[in-house]
Amino acid sequence: xxxxxxxxxxxxxxxxxxxxxxxxxxxxxxxxxxxxxxxxxxxxxxxxxxxxxxxxxxxxxxxxxxxxxxxxxxxxxxxxxxxxxxxxxxxxxxxxxxxxxxxxxxxxxxxxxxxxxxxxxxxxxxxxxxxxxxxxxxxxxxxxxxxxxxxxxxxxxxxxxxxxxxxxxxxxxxxxxxxxxxxxxxxxxxxxxxxxxxxxxxxxxxxxxxxxxxxxxxxxxxxxxxxxxxxxxxxxxxxxxxxxxxxxxxxxxxxxxxxxxxxxxxxxxxxxxxxxxxxxxxxxxxxxxxxxxxxxxxxxxxxxxxxxxxxxxxxxxxxxxxxx
Numbered sequence: 001x002x003x004x005x006x007x008x009x010x011x012x013x014x015x016x017x018x019x020x021x022x023x024x025x026x027x028x029x030x031x032x033x034x035x036x037x038x039x040x041x042x043x044x045x046x047x048x049x050x051x052x053x054x055x056x057x058x059x060x061x062x063x064x065x066x067x068x069x070x071x072x073x074x075x076x077x078x079x080x081x082x083x084x085x086x087x088x089x090x091x092x093x094x095x096x097x098x099x100x101x102x103x104x105x106x107x108x109x110x111x112x113x114x115x116x117x118x119x120x121x122x123x124x125x126x127x128x129x130x131x132x133x134x135x136x137x138x139x140x141x142x143x144x145x146x147x148x149x150x151x152x153x154x155x156x157x158x159x160x161x162x163x164x165x166x167x168x169x170x171x172x173x174x175x176x177x178x179x180x181x182x183x184x185x186x187x188x189x190x191x192x193x194x195x196x197x198x199x200x201x202x203x204x205x206x207x208x209x210x211x212x213x214x215x216x217x218x219x220x221x222x223x224x225x226x227x228x229x230x231x232x233x234x235x236x237x238x239x240x241x242x243x244x245x246x247x248x249x250x251x252x253x254x255x256x257x258x259x260x261x262x263x264x265x266x267x268x269x270x271x272x273x274x275x276x277x278x279x280x281x282x283x284x285x286x287x288x289x290x291x292x293x294x295x296x297x298x299x300x301x302x303x304x305x306x307x308x309x310x311x312x313x314x315x316x317x318x319x320x321x322x323x324x
Contacts, residue, residue, distance in 0.1 A: 018093030176215030187223035
């Protein structure tokens with residue numbers, strides 16, 4: 001059975017269990033109240049009439065008269081109350097049980113929106129690059145440089161697909177641990193070529209040894225996204241530093257650049273989906289970027305924020321739960 005089918009089955013069983021238990025409780029309470037009303041409102045008619053509930057003294061039977069004008073309205077009221085209570089229980093049970101399904105649908109909608117939005121640019125770039133190379137071939141010109149650019153665009157497209165898969169993973173892949181300093185060094189090594197082309201220096205400043213509660217590969221992806229963003233907005237000859245520290249039970253990771261700060265958008269909106277600051281003039285990556293960073297950090301129990309942004313640079317603060 002697939003995960004989706006199992007999730008639907010669990011939701012259906014949960015709703016059925018809630019409604020079944022609630023029905024039994026409400027019916028039992030209704031019967032108890034009805035019996036209490038009948039006993040409280042019935043009266044003895046006399047010893048000479050037969051067909052009573054129990055034998056009186058001397059073998060005679062006592063008959064009791066039940067007031068229909070009281071019992072019938074009571075039954076109707078109890079029935080209405082029971083239906084209303086069952087409806088409320090069913091609504092609450094359904095809401096609790098389908099919440100995971102709603103979250104899955106939300107992730108699916110976001111995935112489709114992200115894919116349609118983020119894949120358009122790299123696919124258009126690839127198509128344009130191929131058309132240029134076709135024209136060069138027709139003229140008999142060399143296509144070596146074009147192949148290098150085409151490979152770079154294909155790598156960017158692969159990064160987008162990886163980011164989309166991470167964003168669609170949900171909660172199930174948030175377990176694991178990572179050596180933060182090692183993850184930072186891995187991310188720096190991954191972007192060393194791009195940073196060199198932009199004449200930007202990357203450095204890691206580990207003020208404390210720290211292990212965070214997040215899968216190592218996920219932390220590397222987060223740091224690559226933050227470093228890529230920092231390199232894009234750093235001036236030629238500038239530097240980007242990853243500073244690792246501790247704060248109570250958390251690990252702090254600051255990505256510090258020497259750019260001109262966040263322009264064209266309020267800093268607190270930089271993590272919104274599809275939010276775009278002013279262009280830096282450098283070629284920008286195609287990844288989901290900061291929106292994905294925030295989503296993944298939250299799933300790991302952490303947070304991401306803009307700690308500082310000015311004309312002297314920007315500092316992103318990533319906070320993650322520490323293991324040790």
